[in-house]
Amino acid sequence: MFTDTHCHLTYLAGRGIDAASVIRELADKKVPFVLDSGTRSNDLKERIDFINGITASVQDSSLKERAASMLRFGAGIWPDKEAIADRFLHMDVLREQIELCDEKRLCAIGECGFDRHWNTDDADEEGERELFDMQLELARELELPLIVHSRDAFEQTLAGIKNAGEKKGVLHCYSYGVEQARAFLDEGWYISLSGSVTYAKKAQISETEKLVRFIPADRLLLETDAPYLAPVPFRGKPNTPLLIEHTYRFVANIRGLSTEELAAAVLQNARRLFGS
Template identity: 90%
Template sequence: MFADTHCHLTYLAGRGIDAVSVIRELADKEVPFVLDAGTRSNDLKERIDFVNGITAAIQDSSLKEKASSMLRFAAGIWPDKDAIADRFLHVDVLREQIELFADDKRLCAIGECGFDRHWNTDDADEKGEAELFDMQLDLARELQFPVIVHSRDAFEQTLAGIKNAGGSRGVIHCYSYGIEEARAFLDEGWYISLSGSVTYAKKARMNETEELVRFIPADRLLLETDAPYLAPVPFRGKPNTPLLIEHTYRFVANIRGLSVEELAASVLQNARVLFG
């Protein structure tokens, strides 16, 4: 019922979570859509092989089919310092990985990619970071894929990259800015994705959070876990999984004055429109 439009399934084991059990339970709950996002140029094959191995081991044919049909993949390069420094090589590797799975309809997006000026504080990195982002936007346009964007403390750089690309489409994942920034992304035709972090906004900023949650148009809103990170209340500080996204749906539905079923249906429709 509850689509998760951004998670990292291969990272679960590193947090002590049994990914096999998680995927089986997601299938059993008939979760309709789970998108596993990339972070490294060479991780797509590793991630697809990992998930294929899990689904192949499921004995129940009905569960196997549900697990296979709910999973989607994105391939992209998170802007760490190594990727920025060797950006042309990394984009070539990313392209090679994507070509390996050109016929796999589960591959549906480029990302996550973008800017992280929280960690990449050296101004010398900014030009390379922008070039790495631009090359992935170009690749997405060539493949006619949407883009999953990571943007932290980098609103201006992110918006400039999107505008310069022209005709790009996608989502600002794990959104961390305010209403005016959201308006700018929405005006470019982009989607906004909220994670479990909205459930633990500080009291002094809760009004701002609620205004943002209400501001995003129904046809541009996505929800995600970013698992294994950012577990929603009441699991804050613990490892996250796509199974916990229900708490974020309930929080957002309450603020928007919707039933959780209405919100779930709307987010799923948005995911299908954006990712196909």
């Protein structure tokens, strides 16, 4: 079945989606791996409690076990303006959350990174860099990979990775081209494609196909970023991990693979990066 390496399950309700129903269906379909990514310094416990509450309510014991075992967590701070301004306080909170939760399913730090679409001030960029560097250091301390958000910030992101010498992480919801992908791959990083890869306009189809073919088989991940970025034919509607099969079909077709072959490769990559 289809691995989803990045989603936000606690956000589904805000889009009118019953997260409990989604998780039960994922378990019923025997989905092997779903990563719920963090965005706020204090959201890890909230997300763990939310998921645990759902899995505890599952009556069927085998389904309950599958639901619990497929889910993994990331813990990180998305670079919004408030988090950037109070970055040292937020890092203290993040560290405290990780220590108190002692969550065995925590498999990554993030998402974190740079967003030059929303954060355009020079002061924002310096703060983003410091917040990113601190989370890179935390990932290194905990020996966990980093989930990186990068929008309109290729140079800043690559510089941050190079300066830290970090070789373990993924560019989630990748939005750059082939040459930028080459630079990240050369640093040892993984590339994750979301449903947005299915949106290519006619003038962009060739470049999208080049990118999809270019990423090495052992560095490719796929994600939903649910509840955002639903793939075609559901573009514009709320997204869930159940819709990721459409992204798999799109990517598999371009790469000349069966969806089963692609699913097996992505699961292997996810386990290699995030642990089994």
